[in-house]
Amino acid sequence: MNPNIKAWLKTGSLAVRAVCFVHIIHTYVYEFTETRGESMLPTLAASNDYVHALKKYRDGKNCKMGDCIVAVKPSDPEHRVCKRITGMPGDVILVDPSMGAQFDRLPSDTDEIDEDESFKTYIKVPMGHVWVTGDNLSHSLDSRTYNSLPMGLIRGKIVAANDFNQPFWGGLKGNFWGFRKIGNSFVDED
Ligand SMILES: *[C@@H]1O[C@H](CO)[C@@H](O)[C@H](O)[C@H]1NC(C)=O
Numbered sequence: 001m002n003p004n005i006k007a008w009l010k011t012g013s014l015a016v017r018a019v020c021f022v023h024i025i026h027t028y029v030y031e032f033t034e035t036r037g038e039s040m041l042p043t044l045a046a047s048n049d050y051v052h053a054l055k056k057y058r059d060g061k062n063c064k065m066g067d068c069i070v071a072v073k074p075s076d077p078e079h080r081v082c083k084r085i086t087g088m089p090g091d092v093i094l095v096d097p098s099m100g101a102q103f104d105r106l107p108s109d110t111d112e113i114d115e116d117e118s119f120k121t122y123i124k125v126p127m128g129h130v131w132v133t134g135d136n137l138s139h140s141l142d143s144r145t146y147n148s149l150p151m152g153l154i155r156g157k158i159v160a161a162n163d164f165n166q167p168f169w170g171g172l173k174g175n176f177w178g179f180r181k182i183g184n185s186f187v188d189e190d
Contacts, residue, residue: 028055031156033070035082039134039141043068043182044082048164051082051182053156060130060151064088066186068158069132074146082158083142083149084185087131093123096137096144123148130154135185158182 031053038046053070057063065088073079087093125131129148134140143149163171163178174180 026055028058030055031070033080035161038139039136040068040082040084041136041139043084043135044161045163045165049178050162050164051158052160052162053158055156057157058155060154063130063151063154063157064184064187066184068182068184070155070158071132071149072153072155074149074153080155081132081142083132083134083140085130086133087125087143087148089125089127089129089151091125091131093125093131093143095121095123128152 033051033053035044035049035051036047044051051068051070057067057069060069063069063085065085067085068082069085070080070082073081123131125148128151130151131143132149133142133144160179160181162176163173163180166173166178168177169175171178
């Protein structure tokens with residue numbers, strides 16, 4: 001074989017392997033993603049805040065009440081959402097009564113929800129699902145809109161974030177571009 005072609009094939013194969021490696025890391029180990037939107041204020045800034053997410057928690061594995069997670073947006077698989085888990089499978093949730101029941105009922109939920117339209121304020125989170133809300137309740141699209149989130153959509157747990165609105169060093173939120181840990185708001189960790 002022409003040595004040139006051979007060299008190219010070798011480079012190509014290395015490139016493919018590098019891409020696979022990055023993909024595997026991104027899927028199974030770690031993700032660093034930008035977040036946007038006001039829904040997680042004050043925990044996450046509305047723009048230029050990047051979250052560190054661990055993939056060992058994907059599909060909701062070992063996720064707990066109060067954890068921040070990255071998930072595929074149920075209504076739009078192209079987009080991700082950052083939310084906090086505020087209900088575990090089997091929990092009964094009082095949906096914000098002031099909002100009314102805005103979400104579409106899933107066929108499987110029919111027995112879980114009060115049949116009377118005006119009293120559909122309590123929801124039982126089905127198995128394999130969690131209830132998620134943004135920390136900024138008045139500016140968040142979450143389970144109150146799209147109902148319980150299937151755990152299979154959870155891509156990882158947010159453990160820290162870098163706010164690039166902050167200076168490189170010595171910002172208000174933490175040194176090194178606003179680096180801070182994102183903790184669980186419900187149980188005391190460590
Ligand atoms: C929620 O978002 C709105 C709009 O950006 C903001 O004015 C408000 O301060 C936020 N609430 C919290 C608790 O940060």
